[in-house]
Amino acid sequence: xxxxxxxxxxxxxxxxxxxxxxxxxxxxxxxxxxxxxxxxxxxxxxxxxxxxxxxxxxxxxxxxxxxxxxxxxxxxxxxxxxxxxxxxxxxxxxxxxxxxxxxxxxxxxxxxxxxxxxxxxxxxxxxxxxxxxxxxxxxxxxxxxxxxxxxxxxxxxxxxxxxxxxxxxxxxxxxxxxxxxxxxxxxxxxxxxxxxxxxxxxxxxxxxxxxxxxxxxxxxxxxxxxxxxxxxxxxxxxxxxxxxxxxxxxxxxxxxxxxxxxxxxxxxxxxxxxxxxxxxxxxxxxxxxxxxxxxxxxxxxxxxxxxxxxxxxxxxxxxxxxxxxxxxxxxxxxxxxxxxxxxxxxxxxxxxxxxxxxxxxxxxxxxxxxxxxxxxxxxxxxxxxxxxxxxxxxxxxxxxxxxxxxxxxxxxxxxxxxxxxxxxxxxxxxxxxxxxxxxxxxxxxxxxxxxxxxxxxxxxxxxxxxxxxx
Amino acid sequence: xxxxxxxxxxxxxxxxxxxxxxxxxxxxxxxxxxxxxxxxxxxxxxxxxxxxxxxxxxxxxxxxxxxxxxxxxxxxxxxxxxxxxxxxxxxxxxxxxxxxxxxxxxxxxxxxxxxxxxxxxxxxxxxxxxxxxxxxxxxxxxxxxxxxxxxxxxxxxxxxxxxxxxxxxxxxxxxxxxxxxxxxxxxxxxxxxxxxxxxxxxxxxxxxxxxxxxxxxxxxxxxxxxxxxxxxxxxxxxxxxxxxxxxxxxxxxxxxxxxxxxxxxxxxxxxxxxxxxxxxxxxxxxxxxxxxxxxxxxxxxxxxxxxxxxxxxxxxxxxxxxxxxxxxxxxxxxxxxxxxxxxxxxxxxxxxxxxxxxxxxxxxxxxxxxxxxxxxxxxxxxxxxxxxxxxxxxxxxxxxxxxxxxxxxxxxxxxxxxxxxxxxxxxxxxxxxxxxxxxxxxxxxxxxxxxxxxxxxxxxxxxxxxxxxx
Numbered sequence: 001x002x003x004x005x006x007x008x009x010x011x012x013x014x015x016x017x018x019x020x021x022x023x024x025x026x027x028x029x030x031x032x033x034x035x036x037x038x039x040x041x042x043x044x045x046x047x048x049x050x051x052x053x054x055x056x057x058x059x060x061x062x063x064x065x066x067x068x069x070x071x072x073x074x075x076x077x078x079x080x081x082x083x084x085x086x087x088x089x090x091x092x093x094x095x096x097x098x099x100x101x102x103x104x105x106x107x108x109x110x111x112x113x114x115x116x117x118x119x120x121x122x123x124x125x126x127x128x129x130x131x132x133x134x135x136x137x138x139x140x141x142x143x144x145x146x147x148x149x150x151x152x153x154x155x156x157x158x159x160x161x162x163x164x165x166x167x168x169x170x171x172x173x174x175x176x177x178x179x180x181x182x183x184x185x186x187x188x189x190x191x192x193x194x195x196x197x198x199x200x201x202x203x204x205x206x207x208x209x210x211x212x213x214x215x216x217x218x219x220x221x222x223x224x225x226x227x228x229x230x231x232x233x234x235x236x237x238x239x240x241x242x243x244x245x246x247x248x249x250x251x252x253x254x255x256x257x258x259x260x261x262x263x264x265x266x267x268x269x270x271x272x273x274x275x276x277x278x279x280x281x282x283x284x285x286x287x288x289x290x291x292x293x294x295x296x297x298x299x300x301x302x303x304x305x306x307x308x309x310x311x312x313x314x315x316x317x318x319x320x321x322x323x324x325x326x327x328x329x330x331x332x333x334x335x336x337x338x339x340x341x342x343x344x345x346x347x348x349x350x351x352x353x354x355x356x357x358x359x360x361x362x363x364x365x366x367x368x369x370x371x372x373x374x375x376x377x378x379x380x381x382x383x384x385x386x387x388x389x390x391x392x393x394x395x396x397x398x399x400x401x402x403x404x405x406x407x408x409x410x411x412x413x414x415x416x417x418x419x420x421x422x423x424x425x426x427x428x429x430x431x432x433x434x435x436x437x438x439x440x441x442x443x444x445x446x447x448x449x450x451x452x453x454x455x456x457x458x459x460x461x462x463x464x465x466x467x468x469x470x
Numbered sequence: 471x472x473x474x475x476x477x478x479x480x481x482x483x484x485x486x487x488x489x490x491x492x493x494x495x496x497x498x499x500x501x502x503x504x505x506x507x508x509x510x511x512x513x514x515x516x517x518x519x520x521x522x523x524x525x526x527x528x529x530x531x532x533x534x535x536x537x538x539x540x541x542x543x544x545x546x547x548x549x550x551x552x553x554x555x556x557x558x559x560x561x562x563x564x565x566x567x568x569x570x571x572x573x574x575x576x577x578x579x580x581x582x583x584x585x586x587x588x589x590x591x592x593x594x595x596x597x598x599x600x601x602x603x604x605x606x607x608x609x610x611x612x613x614x615x616x617x618x619x620x621x622x623x624x625x626x627x628x629x630x631x632x633x634x635x636x637x638x639x640x641x642x643x644x645x646x647x648x649x650x651x652x653x654x655x656x657x658x659x660x661x662x663x664x665x666x667x668x669x670x671x672x673x674x675x676x677x678x679x680x681x682x683x684x685x686x687x688x689x690x691x692x693x694x695x696x697x698x699x700x701x702x703x704x705x706x707x708x709x710x711x712x713x714x715x716x717x718x719x720x721x722x723x724x725x726x727x728x729x730x731x732x733x734x735x736x737x738x739x740x741x742x743x744x745x746x747x748x749x750x751x752x753x754x755x756x757x758x759x760x761x762x763x764x765x766x767x768x769x770x771x772x773x774x775x776x777x778x779x780x781x782x783x784x785x786x787x788x789x790x791x792x793x794x795x796x797x798x799x800x801x802x803x804x805x806x807x808x809x810x811x812x813x814x815x816x817x818x819x820x821x822x823x824x825x826x827x828x829x830x831x832x833x834x835x836x837x838x839x840x841x842x843x844x845x846x847x848x849x850x851x852x853x854x855x856x857x858x859x860x861x862x863x864x865x866x867x868x869x870x871x872x873x874x875x876x877x878x879x880x881x882x883x884x885x886x887x888x889x890x891x892x893x894x895x896x897x898x899x900x901x902x903x904x905x906x907x908x909x910x911x912x913x914x915x916x917x918x919x920x921x922x923x924x925x926x927x928x929x930x931x932x933x934x935x936x937x938x939x940x
Contacts, residue, residue: 020783294822298813299806310780311798311824313490313813316806320787324799328781329792331801336769336786343768343783352764354781372841372851372917376892377875379849379917381842401895403871403919405847422846423921425871425895447842447849447919449873451893 004054005133005199006108007047008097011040011068011115012061012084016344017274017337020328021306024356029115030067033272034281037075040068040115044077046122047113052130057082057100059093065233066364066467082227085238091252092244095209095220096236101202103224109133111199112249118281120268132199132263135168141200141208141254142168145192145262146269151183154273154338156194156250158262159186171260174250192262195269196250204259213252219243230468275321275330275337279304295322304334326369328354364467365390366443378450384409384438391465392435398452398459400428402436407444410437433463474524475603475669476578477517478567481510481538481585482531482554486814487744487807490798491776494826499585500537503742504751507545510538510585514547516592517583522600527552527570529563535703536834536937552697555708561722562714565679565690566706571672573694579603581669582719588751590738602669602733605638611670611678612638613724615662615732616739621653624743624808626664626720628732629656641730644720662732665739666720674729683722689713700938745791745800745807749774765792774804798824834937835860836913848920854879854908861935862905868922868929870898872906877914880907903933 014027022028029040037045047053056079060068068081082096094112101108111129119125132142145158154177161172174194178186209217219240226237254260270277279302282290288302289295295305295312300320305312307324314322321337323330330340348355360369365388372379384390384407392412402409403425411418411426412435419439420426428434430452438444452459462469484497492498499510507515517523526549530538538551552566564582571578581599589595602612615628624647631642644664648656679687689710696707724730740747749772752760758772759765765775765782770790775782777794784792791807793800800810818825830839835858842849854860854877862882872879873895881888881896882905889909890896898904900922908914932939 020781296813296817296820298809298816307799310794310796311490311817311822313798313800313802313817315800315802315809315813317790317801317803320801322799322801324780324794326780328783329777329794329799330783330785331787331790331792332783332785333787339768339785343766343785346768347766347781347783350766352781371849374851374875374915377915377917379841379851381844381849399893401871401873403921405844405919405921423869425897425919427895445844445847447847447917449875449895449917449919451873451875 003105003107003109003137005052005129006054006097006101006110006202007056008059008094008110008112009040009043009047009056009079009115010059010090010093010112012059012064012087012093013116015116016341018272018278019340019344020323020325020330020354023354023358025358026067026362027064028272030064030071033278034118038071039118039272041071041075042118043113043115044072044079045075046119046125048077049126052126052133053111055080057097059084059096061087067362069232081233083233083235085236085241088241088244089246090249091209091213091216091247092220092241094205094249094253095217095244096224098202098205098209099221099224102206106203107137108202109136109199110202110205111197113197114271116272117195117197118270118272122267124267125265128263128265128267129199131167135165135261135263136199136201139201139204139259140164140168140261141198141205141257141259142261142263143171143198143254144195144265146195146265148187148191148193151180151187152193153177153180153183155271157183157186157191158194159189159191160262164261168261168263171262174255174260192264193269195265195271198254205253208253208257208259212256213245213247215245216247216252274340275304275323275332276334279321279334293324302334325358327359363390364388364469366438368448373455376451376453378455380448380450382446382448384436384444384446386438386441386443388444389437389466390435391467391469392433392463394431394433394461394463395452395459396431396461397454398450399430400434401449401451402426402428403447403449405445405447407438407442408440409444409446410439411435435464473575473577473579473607475522475599476524476567476571476580476672477526478529478564478580478582479510479513479517479526479549479585480529480560480563480582482529482534482557482563483586485586486811488742488748489810489814490793490795490800490824493824493828495828496537496832497534498742500534500541503748504588508541509588509742511541511545512588513583513585514542514549515545516589516595518547519596522596522603523581525550527567529554529566531557537832539702540832551703553703553705555706555711558711558714559716560719561679561683561686561717562690562711564675564719564723565687565714566694568672568675568679569691569694572676576673577607578672579606579669580672580675581667583667584741586742587665587667588740588742589735592737594737595735598733598735598737599669601637605635605731605733606669606671609671609674609729610634610638610731611668611675611724611727611729612731612733613641613668614665614735616665616735618657618661618663621650621657622663623647623650623653625741627653627656627661628664629659629661630732634731638731638733641732644725644730662734663739665735665741668724675723678723678727678729682726683715683717685715686717686722744810745774745793745802746804749791749804763794772804795828797829833860834858834939836908838918843925846921846923848925850918850920852916852918854906854914854916856908856911856913858914859907859936860905861937861939862903862933864901864903864931864933865922865929866901866931867924868920869900870904871919871921872896872898873917873919875915875917877908877912878910879914879916880909881905905934
């Protein structure tokens with residue numbers, strides 16, 4: 001087969017099951033949960049195998065666009081980044097990818113992959129995708145079925161039907177998450193877990209969408225046709241996309257089509273669906289404790305400890321997760337970690353900002369971390385990427401002192417431009433129009449001391465912004 | 471009785487059982503474990519009852535001298551602060567207090583109290599002390615025995631003998647910490663817990679010390695005679711005190727004297743000997759969860775949560791303690807909290823600074839907190855008390871930028887004196903001789919940004935210091 005599979009990675013979701021590490025402002029798929037890179041970067045690396053895959057399409061939303069760009073640049077992978085103007089369930093994203101692939105090739109074969117799943121055997125995963133795309137090219141929608149390792153109640157299952165070629169089977173039925181006895185029966189009957197990753201002939205998918213859900217595909221085709229390029233992103237037309245029906249691809253197509261097939265994936269798969277799954281995948285010591293960061297266990301086994309900063313000490317407990325970030329600590333038995341989303345709902349209701357926002361804030365020019373907050377002052381550590389430029393701005397209620405501790409800053413202050421180096425500082429009085437840029441080749445780090453009567457992030461008037469933020 | 475009881479509070483200890491809140495640099499007795507004030511401040515307030523007590527004597531060591539002074543000033547209590555030049559077990563401290571009391575009054579009655587115990591009924595405690603001092607005045611050494619509420623194995627017990635007057639009994643025997651069956655028998659036999667607090671006729675105590683342990687009392691008398699006043703402190707003579715035998719008052723006198731009596735203390739007592747005891751004493755919600763700081767519990771009961779800063783979320787666990795400080799988190803079942811000292815030993819062996827040092831550092835002029843540490847920079851928030859003056863100093867490896875965020879600083883920089891106000895800054899280049907003072911009436915707060923190749927606290931040359939630190 002010379003035709004390349006067009007991989008589509010969907011990474012617009014914001015789950016809370018891995019709180020406090022995963023939050024709205026930096027969700028699970030962008031976090032290095034296992035090793036040095038994020039699950040998004042892991043899957044993107046696998047999908048860069050040019051022997052099998054074409055240029056990937058990443059579907060995300062505006063909030064994560066610079067994170068996607070940064071993470072792709074960090075691993076040296078190029079992709080088309082498509083921004084959904086409003087959040088829609090998966091059918092609209094699949095329709096978008098289908099339409100983009102068809103625009104380039106009438107016979108395109110597309111694979112849709114989650115950004116937050118992990119596979120153990122990358123080579124076998126790629127080979128499985130290649131074989132699935134051969135089946136798909138015959139006009140099939142091929143889901144990758146995972147041979148179950150235990151009677152899980154957290155996944156949907158796939159009942160396989162008659163054989164198609166060597167390894168694939170037709171899908172007899174997709175079934176919902178079962179109770180435990182049903183799950184046990186499914187294992188006996190040879191069902192697969194539904195991994196939610198699937199590979200299809202684009203023309204077939206479009207025809208099925210047109211047949212089953214014209215209210216998805218019609219608006220999406222219009223949104224793609226009228227899409228515009230903005231910086232490094234393809235932005236779908238908001239008015240058209242907003243009219244697309246909000247439905248999952250499972251309900252829209254998979255559970256209705258007669259063209260579904262299933263190909264077993266033996267590559268070792270996890271959806272990293274909670275802290276228990278993270279422990280399953282993590283390296284452990286002789287007592288089964290998986291420790292990331294500074295963690296110590298006395299008289300305890302099979303614990304998961306993750307710490308960003310603080311020293312974590314656990315005494316006399318087994319099978320628990322202790323997740324310590326700069327501003328929040330979670331303690332729970334791993335077996336109860338499915339309740340994390342309820343805890344997030346509880347603290348959201350109490351107005352705790354840690355429910356959804358990280359203390360470290362990502363920006364297209366870099367990032368900042370609030371390191372001290374008083375009644376009339378705040379201190380931030382700001383990091384600006386080489387070439388990064390903050391917006392031209394002013395504040396009504398605060399003055400700022402900047403001390404450069406690494407690199408070089410080019411500061412605009414009213415009508416002056418001043419270059420300041422490591423161990424130099426500058427003062428920005430209330431009301432002055434200012435901008436900072438990193439003209440250098442290494443990251444710029446500075447300490448910002450804000451002094452004023454109101455220190456909220458909304459005391460900012462953006463006069464000009466190269467990243468086109470409103 | 472017109473003669474006042476001379477209260478002596480010993481607060482030189484540094485226990486680890488309440489780590490990570492209690493550490494060497496700021497141990498248990500100085501921490502507000504329950505409510506707004508420390509256990510040291512609580513007992514000092516009780517001992518200020520002028521109807522019963524004379525001016526208190528506080529025995530501590532050099533490391534805690536400014537903390538003692540600060541905490542006494544904060545509650546408006548005056549005391550004589552005596553510094554032990556070297557650490558010695560309790561016999562030397564008791565001998566010191568005895569000698570100081572006798573120097574003022576041949577018939578002095580002295581009470582020795584721990585700085586880290588808590589009583590529930592303050593008025594009854596004071597009344598008990600008054601009655602004990604009446605018994606002591608007859609030439610007795612009166613220990614306050616606590617009627618046991620359960621067969622504890624963590625305390626020594628007192629076997630009472632024949633009656634002395636109305637409520638006191640002679641001591642038949644002091645017995646060591648028992649095993650559980652023995653403890654149960656002790657309860658049936660009417661034994662008391664040994665609280666370690668006792669009240670005695672000073673001349674009697676001195677005579678007993680001379681009889682049993684002349685190697686304690688001889689050197690101590692010399693150390694008191696040759697003591698010198700330094701700032702607000704009485705510093706015992708180091709050479710003489712160093713010769714005093716290192717032994718506890720229990721072994722030295724209590725277990726040998728025929729003059730011991732016991733008076734029951736019904737005022738509700740705890741030695742706050744671990745996190746389980748803190749939970750016992752704390753206010754709890756309807757599920758028995760005691761929460762200090764931002765803590766949330768889902769499906770859990772009878773937990774102790776303390777947090778200095780981070781939000782702590784506990785799911786599906788009962789009877790545990792989660793203690794979260796800025797730089798360390800402890801998670802343990804309350805019933806296993808006696809292992810905390812083993813954990814501290816473990817992390818000490820691994821070289822973790824959090825074992826013994828707090829991130830916030832107390833100084834005689836105020837305090838500082840490291841809020842950010844990089845390879846070539848550190849940021850501190852520094853608070854200087856009104857009237858506080860830092861030492862005149864210089865650094866070889868770092869420059870400093872100071873931004874005042876509250877109050878007014880008087881800065882000496884080489885030969886200049888510069889006053890800087892809120893929202894003003896000053897730069898101190900490497901090698902310059904500098905000093906900061908707070909000439910104002912409110913605390914001075916400033917942000918210090920250090921930049922340099924070496925940022926250790928030992929890069930400081932102190933040229934002059936009003937607090938006479940070496």
